[in-house]
Every structure is written in structure tokens, then in C-alpha cells.
Amino acid sequence: MNFDHSEKVQSLMQKLSHFMDTEIYPREDEYHSLVMNNTNKWQTPALMNELKAKAKEQGLWNLFLPKEYLPYGAGLNNLEYAPLCEIMGRVLWSSEVFNCSAPDTGNMEVIAKYGSDEHKKTYLEPLLNGEIRSAFAMTEPEVASSDATNIATKIEDKGDHYLINGRKWYTSGAMNENCQILIVMGKTDVKAPRHQQQSQILVPLSTSGVTVVRPMSAMGYLDEPIGHAEVLFENVKVPKANLILGEGRGFEIAQGRLGPGRIHHCMRLIGCAQRALDLTCERVEQRIAFGQPLSKQQSVRESIAQMYCKIEQARLLTLKAADNMDKYGNKVAKNIIAAIKIVAPKMACEVIDEAIQIHGAAGTSQDTVLSATLAYARTIRLADGPDQVHMMQLGKNLVVNKQ
Ligand SMILES: Cc1cc2nc3c(=O)[nH]c(=O)nc-3n(C[C@H](O)[C@H](O)[C@H](O)COP(=O)(O)OP(=O)(O)OC[C@H]3O[C@@H](n4cnc5c(N)ncnc54)[C@H](O)[C@@H]3O)c2cc1C
Incomplete structure (x- = not known):
């Protein structure tokens, strides 16, 4: 494995870091204050559109979409995208500036991979242009949604259309005023084998019977202006052509959705943790306690060393997972993908928590x-x-493989 970045990636990293230094970090406070003081907190501030236009102009746009979707996207593979996604991850809202934010990236991938020409024209193109936003509605308050076979929303075939009834929550993005399209997961056939009951369907947010009930908070944050919505579907009529791929193929799409996008959160989390470490290294030089800078305390140095080790371990595992996905495909790479999904969020929590302690x-x-x-x-x-x-x-995979 060679994790040296190619010249193309190095040049993109440089360009992206420069953009972060000149356009993003200096405007973090301004962005937050615009969001917080907006009369409509679900409205994206004009600053975002200004930054998006600049990023697009500089070719820092849709970097997440791999080669198979060319001419859409930058044609980077997972290993090439990883360091760029990490850099964007340093600021929670900055991925959107480059049209690389969740959940749109996963949704764009689904439509690019499985959508009809009509779906691509109506939804993929405006999403790729950053003109609209989207959301993915799977999780339901009434059922344990970590087991997606439980998802109970009904998508009933009514001859010339589907009728949707159900309640979703934590539909990230659906609070935002630019959100126009939902990908909804639900059951088209309750009698089919368990993994063929679910389907996915495109539902414009403006469809009659779709109600955004309330924003859900996450750890006390509403995550404005994107938000996580509770959404009610009451007798929602949707044309049959809106079904993606076919009835009973919801799980297949869910697997595909988790293609390259599978480890984007891990890549971003490395960026979050690295920023926390960078901020800590600055802080300990300035803060004097018991007659000397914190940086001179042995336990503070140990903390910083541990933070570095944790980040570096997770970064290498992320790169290895990305490399395996590129070389062998997601099916073969499934164990290492699971491994980094276990490791990266916990690592980031530990590192950021320590950074808070030192601050x-x-x-x-x-x-x-x-x-x-x-x-x-x-x-x-x-x-x-x-x-x-x-x-x-x-x-399970490891035990079974040993037999
Ligand atoms: C900020 C945020 C954003 C989100 N965005 C979206 C979104 O955009 N779209 C969407 O559809 N959903 C979204 N979700 C929901 C998320 O996908 C679900 O919370 C997750 O899948 C778990 O489902 P659940 O909450 O129903 O937990 P449950 O299924 O009730 O599980 C609860 C807990 O049970 C335990 N558990 C489950 N299975 C096992 C097992 N096999 N072995 C041992 N323990 C187990 C785990 O500790 C688990 O956390 C979001 C959630 C959050 C917090």
C-alpha cells in the first residue's frame, strides 16, 4: 500500500486548504451569527451561496463522485477523495460549500446509479449544481430502525400511483428551505421475503400529505439551517415513475447508497479530530497555569501525544479501507469498512472530549x-x-470466515 498522494490530489489538497484558510475559517463566526440571527433559521444564509459560487469557479465541486459517474463529478477514487474530505471535515458546515455534504452525496449517488433518465434530469442535475437539497427518510420513531427490515411505512400500489403512509424522524436536511426531494424507504409488499419487502421512492417535499412536523434536536443542537425533521406522510400520492429501481429493491439500493459514501463520515471525523488537536496545541502554549504554560505539563503532553496516535491510527485505517474499496469493491472490503465505522466516531469523540478538557x-x-x-x-x-x-x-463475518 502506498498512501503517497498523487500530484493531482496534492494540488487539490493545496487548493482546498487555501480556500479553507482564506474563505472558510475567517468567516466561521459570521456564518454562525447569520444562521442564529436569521428570522427563518432554516434558510441558508446568502454567504453560503457566495462561497459555493467561488468553490465551483475554482473546480472544488462535486469532488465526491467517482469515475464511474463521469461526466458528473471530479472522477476521484475513494483513496484520492479521503484527504480532501478530511480537510472539509474540519468545519462542520464547509462540505456544503463544495457540494460534498451529507445526505446529498448519498442521495446523488443513488439517483446517479439507479435513477431513470427522468429522475436524473429532474433531481440529480439540480443537486449536482447545488441548486436544491435533498433528504433520506428511513428511520421511524415507532420501530427499531437499526434493523431496516422493521421499517413500517406503507407504499401501496394503487394502480396508476403509489399511496404512502407513515412517520419518519431524524430526516436530516428536510428542515432546510432548499430541500425539495426526499428518498423515502417503505414497504411495498409485506408478504415478500424480509429483504424484498422494502422499496425506495422519490417524494417531492411539496407533495400534498407530506407534513414537516418539527425539528428534532441532536445532543441539544438543532443543526440549523439543515436540521433533522420529523416528517408525517398521510395518504401521499406519488406517480409510479418515482419508484427507484423497482419494487422490493430497497435493500439493494441501500447497499449501493453506502458505496463510496460509506466512509465519508469517517473521513470527515478525522478532520474534526485533527482540528481539535490543532486548536489544543495552540491553546496549551497560551494558557498559563501554576506558573507555566499548559504545554509544559507532562500530563498535557501525554494527552496530546495520545490524541495524535488515535487520529493517525484511524486515518491509516480510513485510507486502507478507501484503498481496499477502490481495489476490490465494497463487498470484498466490507470488513474493513465496518472496522473504520466502529473506530472513527469513537476516536473522534475521545479526541474532541480531551480537547475540551484541556480548553x-x-x-x-x-x-x-x-x-x-x-x-x-x-x-x-x-x-x-x-x-x-x-x-x-x-x-459475524470474522467468525464465519474462520470456519
Ligand atoms: C443526528 C442524526 C441524524 C440522522 N439522520 C438520519 C437521516 O438523515 N435519515 C434517516 O433515515 N435516519 C437518520 N438518523 C437515524 C439513525 O440512522 C438511527 O438513529 C439509527 O439507524 C438507529 O436507529 P434507532 O434510532 O431506531 O435505534 P434502535 O434501532 O432503537 O437501536 C437502539 C440501540 O440498540 C442497540 N442495538 C441495535 N442493534 C443491536 C445489535 N444487533 N446488537 C446490540 N445492540 C444493538 C444499539 O445500541 C442502538 O443504538 C439520524 C440520527 C441522528 C442522531
């Missing part, structure tokens, strides 16, 4: 990015599939 009260405050970043890292231990489900799958 003192400031670490918990709105004056640093640390507490919001910790909340994000913590929720990924659920939102990207609970740790236990990845462990269950990895443990």
Missing part, C-alpha cells in the same frame, strides 16, 4: 467549535448505523 470552560462554550463538533461525532455513532450493528456484522 477548560472555553471548550464547552460557543467560542470554540469543540462542543458542536463533539455533538456531531457522538451522533455519528448512531446516524451512520449504531456501533453495535457494525460490530455485530464484523464479528
Whole structure:
């Protein structure tokens, strides 16, 4: 394995880092204050559109979409995208600037891979242009959604259309005023074998019978202006052509959805943790306690060393997973994908938590990015599939493989 970055990737990394230095970090406070002081907190501030236009102009756009989707996207493979995604991960809202943010990346991939020409024209193109946003509605309050066979929303065939009834929550992105399209998972045939009951269907948010009930908070954060919505579907009529791929193929799509996008959160989390370490290294030089800078305390140095080791271990595992996905495909790479999904969110939680400790009260405050970043890292231990489900799958695969 050679993890040296190619010249193309090095040049993109340089360009992206320069963009972060000149356009993103200096405007972090401004962005937060615009979001917080907006009369409509689900409206994306104009600053975002300004930054998106600049990023697009500089070719820092749709970097996540791999070669098989050319001419869409930058044609990078997973290993090439990993360091770029890490850099974007340093600021929670910056992936959107480059049209590389969740859940749109996964949704775009689904439509690019499985959508009809009509789906691509109506939804993929505006998504790729960054003109609209999307959401993925699978999880339901009433059922244990870590086991997707439980998903109970009904998608009934009514001859010339489907009728949808159900309740979803934590539909990330659906609060945002630019969100126009939902990919909804539900059952088309309750009598089919368990993994062929579910289907996925495109539902415009403006369809009659779709109600955004309320924003759900995550660790106390509403994550404005994107948000996580509770959404009610009451007798929602959708044309049959909106079904993706075919009835009973929801699991197949879910697997595909988790293609390259499978480890994007891990890549971002490396960036979150690295930023927490960088901020800590600056802070300990400035803060004097008991007559000397914190950086001179042995236990602080040990903490910093441990943070570095944890990040580096997770980064290498992420790169290896990305490399295996590129070389052997996601099916063969499934164990290492599960491994990094177990490792990266927990690592980020530990590193950011330590950074907060070293920052003192400031670490918990709105004056640093640390507490919001910790909340994000913590929720990924659920939102990207609970740790236990990845462990269950990895443990099972390893035992079975030994027989
Ligand atoms: C911030 C945030 C954003 C999200 N965004 C989205 C989104 O955009 N779209 C969407 O559809 N969903 C989204 N989710 C929901 C997320 O995917 C689910 O929370 C997750 O799949 C778990 O489902 P559940 O909450 O129903 O937990 P449950 O299924 O009730 O599971 C609860 C717990 O049970 C334990 N458990 C489950 N299975 C096992 C097992 N096999 N062995 C041992 N223990 C087990 C785990 O500890 C698990 O956390 C989001 C969640 C959060 C917090």
C-alpha cells in the first residue's frame, strides 16, 4: 500500500486548504451569527451561496463522485477523495460549500446509479449544481430502525400511483428551505421475503400529505439551517415513475447508497479530530497555569501525544479501507469498512472530549467549535448505523470466515 498522494490530489489538497484558510475559517463566526440571527433559521444564509459560487469557479465541486459517474463529478477514487474530505471535515458546515455534504452525496449517488433518465434530469442535475437539497427518510420513531427490515411505512400500489403512509424522524436536511426531494424507504409488499419487502421512492417535499412536523434536536443542537425533521406522510400520492429501481429493491439500493459514501463520515471525523488537536496545541502554549504554560505539563503532553496516535491510527485505517474499496469493491472490503465505522466516531469523540478538557470552560462554550463538533461525532455513532450493528456484522463475518 502506498498512501503517497498523487500530484493531482496534492494540488487539490493545496487548493482546498487555501480556500479553507482564506474563505472558510475567517468567516466561521459570521456564518454562525447569520444562521442564529436569521428570522427563518432554516434558510441558508446568502454567504453560503457566495462561497459555493467561488468553490465551483475554482473546480472544488462535486469532488465526491467517482469515475464511474463521469461526466458528473471530479472522477476521484475513494483513496484520492479521503484527504480532501478530511480537510472539509474540519468545519462542520464547509462540505456544503463544495457540494460534498451529507445526505446529498448519498442521495446523488443513488439517483446517479439507479435513477431513470427522468429522475436524473429532474433531481440529480439540480443537486449536482447545488441548486436544491435533498433528504433520506428511513428511520421511524415507532420501530427499531437499526434493523431496516422493521421499517413500517406503507407504499401501496394503487394502480396508476403509489399511496404512502407513515412517520419518519431524524430526516436530516428536510428542515432546510432548499430541500425539495426526499428518498423515502417503505414497504411495498409485506408478504415478500424480509429483504424484498422494502422499496425506495422519490417524494417531492411539496407533495400534498407530506407534513414537516418539527425539528428534532441532536445532543441539544438543532443543526440549523439543515436540521433533522420529523416528517408525517398521510395518504401521499406519488406517480409510479418515482419508484427507484423497482419494487422490493430497497435493500439493494441501500447497499449501493453506502458505496463510496460509506466512509465519508469517517473521513470527515478525522478532520474534526485533527482540528481539535490543532486548536489544543495552540491553546496549551497560551494558557498559563501554576506558573507555566499548559504545554509544559507532562500530563498535557501525554494527552496530546495520545490524541495524535488515535487520529493517525484511524486515518491509516480510513485510507486502507478507501484503498481496499477502490481495489476490490465494497463487498470484498466490507470488513474493513465496518472496522473504520466502529473506530472513527469513537476516536473522534475521545479526541474532541480531551480537547475540551484541556480548553477548560472555553471548550464547552460557543467560542470554540469543540462542543458542536463533539455533538456531531457522538451522533455519528448512531446516524451512520449504531456501533453495535457494525460490530455485530464484523464479528459475524470474522467468525464465519474462520470456519
Ligand atoms: C443526528 C442524526 C441524524 C440522522 N439522520 C438520519 C437521516 O438523515 N435519515 C434517516 O433515515 N435516519 C437518520 N438518523 C437515524 C439513525 O440512522 C438511527 O438513529 C439509527 O439507524 C438507529 O436507529 P434507532 O434510532 O431506531 O435505534 P434502535 O434501532 O432503537 O437501536 C437502539 C440501540 O440498540 C442497540 N442495538 C441495535 N442493534 C443491536 C445489535 N444487533 N446488537 C446490540 N445492540 C444493538 C444499539 O445500541 C442502538 O443504538 C439520524 C440520527 C441522528 C442522531
